[in-house]
Amino acid sequence: MTGWVVIAGLGPGAEGLVTPEVSDALAQATDVIGYIPYVARVAERPGLTLHATDNRVELDRAVHALTLAAQGKRVAVVSSGDPGVFAMASALFDALEAGPEQWRALDIRVLPGITAMLAAAARAGAPLGHDFCAINLSDNLKPWPLIERRLRLAAQADFAMAFYNPRSRSRPEGFGRALDILREECGGDRLILFARAVSTPEEELRIVHLNQAMPDMADMRTVVIVGSSRTRLIERAGQPILYTPRSA
Amino acid sequence: MTGWVVIAGLGPGAEGLVTPEVSDALAQATDVIGYIPYVARVAERPGLTLHATDNRVELDRAVHALTLAAQGKRVAVVSSGDPGVFAMASALFDALEAGPEQWRALDIRVLPGITAMLAAAARAGAPLGHDFCAINLSDNLKPWPLIERRLRLAAQADFAMAFYNPRSRSRPEGFGRALDILREECGGDRLILFARAVSTPEEELRIVHLNQAMPDMADMRTVVIVGSSRTRLIERAGQPILYTPRSA
Known part of the structure; x- marks a missing residue:
């Protein structure tokens, strides 16, 4: 199994504002990581582990995501809105830059969303x-x-x-x-x-x-x-x- | 039949970046109006009239959309990206403000998209x-x-x-x-x-x-x-x- 990380934007709240690209990635993920209210928007299903954490632990979350992906998991880090606008994408790249060299070979993609x-x-x-x-x-x-x-x-x-x-x-x-x-x-x-x-x-x-x-x-x-x-x-x-x- | 206008963002190009809200509106529309390459992204179907126009006629397009909606049509004005970012939404409101008072009673909605x-x-x-x-x-x-x-x-x-x-x-x-x-x-x-x-x-x-x-x-x-x-x-x-x- 080949691991990956997507940093996915769930949009502002309505289901009609979640892109199909993000829905597809969530359907393929083995692990979803994020702030409690955002993880709560992802439907539970067999084979999917939800990791909900409190606010202000963005770097811990990023390290967790990269660690799981390096173990072969398919990880979705979820943000509301767009992950590149004051959200998890920069935190993930902060962790990537500071982390072990082999993380840089991982498949990492940012999936845009409708920002607030x-x-x-x-x-x-x-x-x-x-x-x-x-x-x-x-x-x-x-x-x-x-x-x-x-x-x-x-x-x-x-x-x-x-x-x-x-x-x-x-x-x-x-x-x-x-x-x-x-x-x-x-x-x-x-x-x-x-x-x-x-x-x-x-x-x-x-x-x-x-x-x-x-x-x-x-x-x-x-x-x-x-x-x-x-x-x-x-x-x-x-x-x-x-x-x-x-x-x- | 009650007319409406949506100003809908098609995102940057990929189908996976079109929101379900926009896809639903396009499925209900009777008329689609926009710049040629954006209208070309909307699938033809019976009951749908496509109105593709050249660049730099944003105000004409806006007046056309409002006129059709006032006649009871369900009109989607399409932009790439997000319609509120350097695209058709402001042009439509320019036309609305300058137009007949009764246009202000129309059902007009902006449907956001993934901007470039x-x-x-x-x-x-x-x-x-x-x-x-x-x-x-x-x-x-x-x-x-x-x-x-x-x-x-x-x-x-x-x-x-x-x-x-x-x-x-x-x-x-x-x-x-x-x-x-x-x-x-x-x-x-x-x-x-x-x-x-x-x-x-x-x-x-x-x-x-x-x-x-x-x-x-x-x-x-x-x-x-x-x-x-x-x-x-x-x-x-x-x-x-x-x-x-x-x-x-």
């Missing part, structure tokens, strides 16, 4: 329809001054901006500071979308102006999108449409 | 594993000085960068200027990925340093990713792995 910001953007309209950036607001792995510098430069570049991990229990104050910086750089009229648990039964969308944005509008399941200076709303019955025109 | 930069990143490793931006290098709809300003600010923010539409016949010189700016801001050692026709039989990946990058390494089917200062290569037999670590 694109699912959220689609639900709201097309706020990322022009140039944009994606920033992880967690300061677990980078210093806060770098986040602040990126926010200011991104605002000056007039990018639309998507924020992952806006708020967690361990960093309750960071997102409030980010909102203050954005108000300073972009003004209070700028549109901001809070998109929570998109494509799941708990989905909630909320669009406000920056001067109405409060830190507690985001939690760990929220992706936040701030429009560029050109982003606009089309009002209509029900949810308005948030979009950034193609021209600037 | 994420498919390319997955194939190469995880170059977008940390903060990044996406810039459309076409100056059809925005002035060149704005592109240049965004490139410089993005480099100063130390984003990894993905470039869509790097090069076309009508703008042969723009991409060369972009590469010059990037060498100025990032230095010649920075890693750059040229990913052409990812997930199709014509797929080609090429990773070089900025001082080796030439404009003709990109064409209309290429997405270009420039690493951040932290982006690195893992050498191994065959294609090396390009990735950006999680920490910065």
Whole structure:
């Protein structure tokens, strides 16, 4: 038996947003590794071992996956969204680079998925329809001054901006500071979308102006999108449409 | 019959990267509208009318879609990749905003897809594993000085960068200027990925340093990713792995 590792993106939550490529890989896997709520999305079956672990053990998970594959297992490391966007792919390559030379001969593939910001953007309209950036607001792995510098430069570049991990229990104050910086750089009229648990039964969308944005509008399941200076709303019955025109 | 419009992303090319949600919508549509090579990816069947048009008529296509839906048709506007990333969703909302009031009552949904930069990143490793931006290098709809300003600010923010539409016949010189700016801001050692026709039989990946990058390494089917200062290569037999670590 020849082992392999796929780092597979499960998309934001709905089954209809899981690619056939990922479904096929899960059907062939002997082992699935990942954070508890993502592993819970994979159906149990004979011959499949599920390894669910808690958050913040990304490197352990990566080493475990590579070790199993080197033993001949067919391993799927699962992330929500896209594994290459603030998820398990970089952690796996960190472990690969630091690990034994023979791991480099393994069959390793990243299988893309629908990442949270694109699912959220689609639900709201097309706020990322022009140039944009994606920033992880967690300061677990980078210093806060770098986040602040990126926010200011991104605002000056007039990018639309998507924020992952806006708020967690361990960093309750960071997102409030980010909102203050954005108000300073972009003004209070700028549109901001809070998109929570998109494509799941708990989905909630909320669009406000920056001067109405409060830190507690985001939690760990929220992706936040701030429009560029050109982003606009089309009002209509029900949810308005948030979009950034193609021209600037 | 109640009409609707979906703006659906077909992904980068492979069938395994089309979401079930998009496949279901195509199976229910009465009309498919889009650029010739994208409409060619939709199977013909009785009851389905295919409307393939040439490039650069995005607004005409959007008006056509909304007009048909208002007549009760079930219309799928197809884009490659994700329709919300430099594709048809913003064009459709431009047309909606400028069009008759009653169009706003239509059932309009954006169905996300695997966008080119994420498919390319997955194939190469995880170059977008940390903060990044996406810039459309076409100056059809925005002035060149704005592109240049965004490139410089993005480099100063130390984003990894993905470039869509790097090069076309009508703008042969723009991409060369972009590469010059990037060498100025990032230095010649920075890693750059040229990913052409990812997930199709014509797929080609090429990773070089900025001082080796030439404009003709990109064409209309290429997405270009420039690493951040932290982006690195893992050498191994065959294609090396390009990735950006999680920490910065």
